[in-house]
Structure formats: structure tokens, C-alpha cells
Amino acid sequence: xxNRRNVVIALLxxxxxxxxxxxxxxNDTIDFTGKISYTPDFQIVWGTAxxxxxxxxxxxxxxxxxxxxxxxxxxxxxxxTKTFTVTVKNASRYDAENVAVKALTxxxxxxxxxxTAEVTGAYTIAVGGTTTVTVTVTMDSYPTDTxxxxxxxxxxxxxxxx
Amino acid sequence: xxxxxxxxVCTAVFLLSCLLVSFIGEKITQNFALAILVGIETxxxxxxxxxxxxxxxxxxxxxxxxxxxxxxxxxxYLMTGIKYGYIKTEFKFAYLTNFLLPYGVTIVATEILRSVxxxxxxxxxxxxxxxxxxxxxxxxxxxxxxxANYDSFMAAVGFALLPALTSNFLxxxxxxxFGALPNIxxxxxxxxxxxxxxxxxxxxEALVSFLRIVMPVGIYLLIHTLYTPRTFAVAKRNTVLxxxxxxxxxxxxxIYIMLVSMQFQYKLIVVATESMSGEIDxxxxxxxxxxxxxxxxxxxxxxxxxxxxxxxxxxxxxxKINGQYRYFTKGDANESRDSGYITDTDVLGIVxxxxxxxxxxxxxxRSLFE
Numbered sequence: 001x002x003n004r005r006n007v008v009i010a011l012l013x014x015x016x017x018x019x020x021x022x023x024x025x026x027n028d029t030i031d032f033t034g035k036i037s038y039t040p041d042f043q044i045v046w047g048t049a050x051x052x053x054x055x056x057x058x059x060x061x062x063x064x065x066x067x068x069x070x071x072x073x074x075x076x077x078x079x080x081t082k083t084f085t086v087t088v089k090n091a092s093r094y095d096a097e098n099v100a101v102k103a104l105t106x107x108x109x110x111x112x113x114x115x116t117a118e119v120t121g122a123y124t125i126a127v128g129g130t131t132t133v134t135v136t137v138t139m140d141s142y143p144t145d146t147x148x149x150x151x152x153x154x155x156x157x158x159x160x161x162x
Numbered sequence: 163x164x165x166x167x168x169x170x171v172c173t174a175v176f177l178l179s180c181l182l183v184s185f186i187g188e189k190i191t192q193n194f195a196l197a198i199l200v201g202i203e204t205x206x207x208x209x210x211x212x213x214x215x216x217x218x219x220x221x222x223x224x225x226x227x228x229x230x231x232x233x234x235x236x237x238x239y240l241m242t243g244i245k246y247g248y249i250k251t252e253f254k255f256a257y258l259t260n261f262l263l264p265y266g267v268t269i270v271a272t273e274i275l276r277s278v279x280x281x282x283x284x285x286x287x288x289x290x291x292x293x294x295x296x297x298x299x300x301x302x303x304x305x306x307x308x309x310a311n312y313d314s315f316m317a318a319v320g321f322a323l324l325p326a327l328t329s330n331f332l333x334x335x336x337x338x339x340f341g342a343l344p345n346i347x348x349x350x351x352x353x354x355x356x357x358x359x360x361x362x363x364x365x366x367e368a369l370v371s372f373l374r375i376v377m378p379v380g381i382y383l384l385i386h387t388l389y390t391p392r393t394f395a396v397a398k399r400n401t402v403l404x405x406x407x408x409x410x411x412x413x414x415x416x417i418y419i420m421l422v423s424m425q426f427q428y429k430l431i432v433v434a435t436e437s438m439s440g441e442i443d444x445x446x447x448x449x450x451x452x453x454x455x456x457x458x459x460x461x462x463x464x465x466x467x468x469x470x471x472x473x474x475x476x477x478x479x480x481x482k483i484n485g486q487y488r489y490f491t492k493g494d495a496n497e498s499r500d501s502g503y504i505t506d507t508d509v510l511g512i513v514x515x516x517x518x519x520x521x522x523x524x525x526x527x528r529s530l531f532e
Contacts, residue, residue, distance in 0.1 A: 004385070006384070008331065008379060008382070009379070009411070012328065012375070012376065012379045013411065013415065015324050015327070015328065015375050016375060016376065016415060016418065016419065018319075018324075019319070019320050019324060019368070019371050019372060019375060020368070020372075020418055020422040021370065021523045021524050021527060022316045022319060022320060022432065022445070022524070022526040022527060023316060023367065023368035023422055023423075023431045024364075024422055024431075024521065025424055025429070025430070025431045025432065025472065026431065026432050026433075026434040026472075026524070026525075026528070027431050027432075027433055027434055027435060027465070027472050027473060027474045028434075028435070028471035028472050028473060029435045029437060029471070029473075032475070046194060068210070074472065
């Protein structure tokens with residue numbers, strides 16, 4: 001009886017070992033060929049804003065890919081256009097090309113403002129270099145709420161040169 | 163040994179019917195065919211074979227114990243979902259007729275048949291019927307083309323074949339000592355609950371396989387200990403040695419299962435690539451600790467996800483931008499760094515230990531399916 005029990009346990013251990021061998025996880029390989037492109041947000045980042053028309057009450061997002069500005073529009077009139085510039089810098093280890101920006105607007109902003117953001121400097125930035133983005137905001141209609149600070153967010157994109 | 167012609171003819175008939183059912187491709191038809199064949203054979207062979215009664219004083223008590231064990235096992239299994247999460251399984255009323263009914267008939271009939279065969283006290287018949295019942299369980303549990311790919315092969319072996327081998331060892335033991343009732347009660351609960359309870363824990367296939375293989379042997383040892391008359395003339399030294407040896411075996415097995423199942427804090431991966439050759443070669447295995455915001459430093463070898471691939475590479479640079487860490491990685495044997503970077507959400511763990519060569523059996527097994 002004891003011998004049979006020992007044989008059963010030994011066979012069980014062998015079965016467990018074999019199942020473990022079968023189920024053991026493997027690692028995989030990475031294949032990367034061709035042009036390396038980064039997700040273009042973090043390495044190409046915003047610098048600082050230059051407030052040409054003295055409209056900005058706050059700005060944040062330096063060294064990130066999203067830049068948010070606040071401006072007091074309570075004294076604006078419909079049709080009024082204001083402008084400011086922001087630098088974009090290449091904080092990565094590779095040259096960047098095809099720099100582009102996009103205004104991330106909410107429905108409320110779209111209802112009342114027209115916002116354009118475009119690269120007015122170079123579209124290619126060498127390592128450590130900068131370019132300039134000009135933002136233009138036009139009030140199309142008076143906001144219906146009583147918020148005096150309008151907030152706008154901009155995202156920068158770029159392709160990395162391999 | 164007396165040659166019992168009737169017994170061998172009955173066994174041969176049973177064998178042929180099992181083989182016939184194996185060739186039925188469609189699962190539901192196979193279920194019904196198996197239930198009908200086994201049911202008819204149980205009735206006929208029970209009448210045909212001479213019954214020798216097996217004294218089983220504890221038959222009802224053991225049946226109750228088996229019912230309790232089955233219920234507790236199911237409850238513990240479902241409770242593991244608290245840690246691993248639950249998956250909703252599909253429930254259809256058609257399962258009652260397509261699976262529950264034929265499986266129920268098959269279970270009752272096979273266990274009565276088993277107790278009839280074992281009551282004949284023939285060693286050859288005991289062994290032959292053991293493998294026949296393993297085959298029946300395999301047919302019930304496995305419904306895929308076993309050799310279609312590696313995953314279906316491992317599912318057949320880990321989920322069906324090996325559990326059938328250990329389970330039928332338990333069933334043979336119980337049927338030989340206590341008759342059919344304990345097995346019927348246990349199997350009806352264990353086999354049929356997945357078709358009734360619509361959720362199951364999201365455990366790894368490896369861990370479920372280990373449990374399905376080990377549990378029947380554990381139950382056998384429990385019942386054997388409880389219901390076998392003891393002899394007390396045991397040398398004390400042997401008992402201590404046996405206890406130490408058993409403890410070592412249990413600890414080793416638990417660690418092994420924990421590492422391979424990939425569901426606990428420490429996990430094991432076999433290295434199948436040469437990107438880290440020199441430090442970690444193909445065929446080695448690494449043990450890593452699950453990542454839980456530990457500090458990663460340049461030079462650490464980490465395991466991470468990259469486009470649904472599981473990679474083991476070394477961290478060569480770290481940048482922190484806007485509060486987020488970005489890790490740049492490279493295989494030691496690669497010429498250039500990996501494309502892009504990874505973040506904390508991609509990291510699976512930090513490699514703690516390397517074990518040389520132990521991965522080769524796994525790589526060999528997988529190569530058979532490539």
C-alpha cells in the first residue's frame with residue numbers, strides 16, 4: 001500500500017512537471033525595420049508663450065505636448081481677434097520634421113470662438129532647436145455663461161527623422 | 163488466474179464501443195451515442211456478469227464526504243474569482259439536453275459499469291478498464307482537434323488527458339472499495355456545475371490544469387488515510403524522514419506551480435530568443451517579480467509588453483517627462499536600441515533570477531508544432 005502510494009505521488013509529480021514544461025510562457029522578439037517614428041507628442045514639446053496682445057491670464061504645458069492657455073474675454077467684442085505665439089522645441093535625440101499643431105477645442109469654445117494655430121517658423125527642428133507657432137483667436141459670439149476665462153488647448157505633432 | 167471468458171468478452175465489447183464512439187466527429191451526437199452505448203452496456207453487463215459483493219461498510223458516508231469535497235472545491239474555485247476576476251460563460255437551455263442529460267447518463271452508467279468490472283477482481287480487467295474509462299473521460303472533456311496547434315494540444319493534455327488519468331485512479335480506488343455511489347455523487351457535481359453556473363474565475367489555463375491534475379490524488383490520499391485500517395508498528399525514524407521528504411516535495415511543487423502559472427507575484431518565462439545572449443541565453447528561464455511601481459534603474463533587465471509581445475530587454479536610458487517615466491530598452495546582443503520607449507503601464511516585471519538551460523524542454527515541445 002505504501003509503495004503504491006509513493007508510486008502515485010511520483011507519477012503525479014512527473015505529470016505536474018510535464019504540464020509545467022508545456023505551459024511555460026515564452027518571450028517574444030521585437031522586429032523593427034525602416035523609419036523609426038516616435039509617438040510624436042512627448043519629445044517635441046511646447047516652450048513658453050509670448051503674449052503679443054497681453055491677453056493671457058495663465059498658460060501651462062511647458063515641456064509637454066499639450067499647451068493650455070487661459071484668457072479673459074469679458075471685454076472682447078464680437079469679431080475681435082487676438083494673437084499670441086508659443087515656441088515648440090525638440091527635446092529628443094533625433095531631428096524632427098513635419099511639425100504640426102492642432103487646436104483641441106470643446107463644443108463651447110467652437111460655438112463662440114474661431115481658433116487657429118499654425119507653425120509660422122520652420123517645419124523641421126534639429127535636436128535642441130525650436131520653431132514658432134502662432135495662435136489666433138477670434139470671438140464669433142458672446143459666451144452665454146458668465147465665465148470670464150476662456151481656455152484653449154493645443155497639441156503639437158512631429159515625425160522623427162530616422 | 164482463472165480465465166473468465168464472459169468477462170473478457172464483455173470487456174472487449176466495451177472497448178469496441180468506446181472506439182466506435184471516438185470516430186463520431188460531431189460533439190453533441192457523440193455525447194448521445196456515448197450515453198446510449200454505455201447505458202445499454204451497463205444494463206446488459208450487470209445482468210450478464212456474475213456479481214461478487216464488495217463489503218463497503220462506509221459506502222454512504224464516503225458518498226457524503228465526496229459530495230462535501232466536490233461542493234467545497236467548487237466554492238473555493240469560484241472564490242478565486244475575487245482575486246482573478248470572473249468571466250461570464252454562455253448559458254443556453256439547449257445545454258440541458260445537449261450536455262447535462264447525456265453526461266449525466268454517461269456518468270451514472272460508467273460508474274456502475276466500473277464497479278461491476280472491479281468486483282470481478284481481475285488485475286488485467288482492472289488495468290484495461292482503467293484506460294477505457296480514461297478514454298471516455300477524454301472524449302467527454304476534449305472537443306478539439308488535438309494536434310491542430312500547440313494550444314489545442316496543451317488543452318487536450320493539461321485539461322483532459324492528465325486530469326482523466328489522475329481522476330480515474332481515484333474513481334477506480336473508490337469503486338473498488340466503496341462501490342459506485344461515491345463516484346456518481348462526486349462526478350455529477352464536478353462535471354455538471356460548469357453547465358449550470360454561468361460564471362467562472364479568470365484563472366490561467368496552467369493553474370486550472372495543475373489543480374485538475376493534483377486534486378484527485380489529494381482526495382485519494384485523504385480518503386485512503388481516513389478509511390484504511392491503520393497499522394501502528396511504524397518506525398519513528400521513517401516517519402520523520404517521510405515527513406521531511408513530503409514537506410520538501412510539497413514546497414517544491416507549490417513553488418513550481420506558482421512560477422509557471424504566471425498568476426502570482428513571482429513568475430517564470432522561458433527565453434526563446436537570442437536578443438540577450440551573453441547574459442541570458444536562449445533556453446534559459448528567468449524569474450521576475452510582478453511590477454508594482456518598484457524603482458527601475460538603468461541596467462535593470464525588465465519584462466515588458468510591446469505590441470502584444472512579451473520582451474525581456476535591458477533598460478539603457480530613462481527619461482521623466484511631465485511626471486511620467488519613459489524607459490528606453492535594448493537587447494544586449496542587439497546592435498541598436500529598441501524602437502520608441504515604454505512606460506510604467508507596459509512593464510510586467512523586473513528580472514530577479516536566471517536559471518540556465520531549464521527552458522530547453524519547453525522550446526523542444528513547442529518546436530514540434532512549428
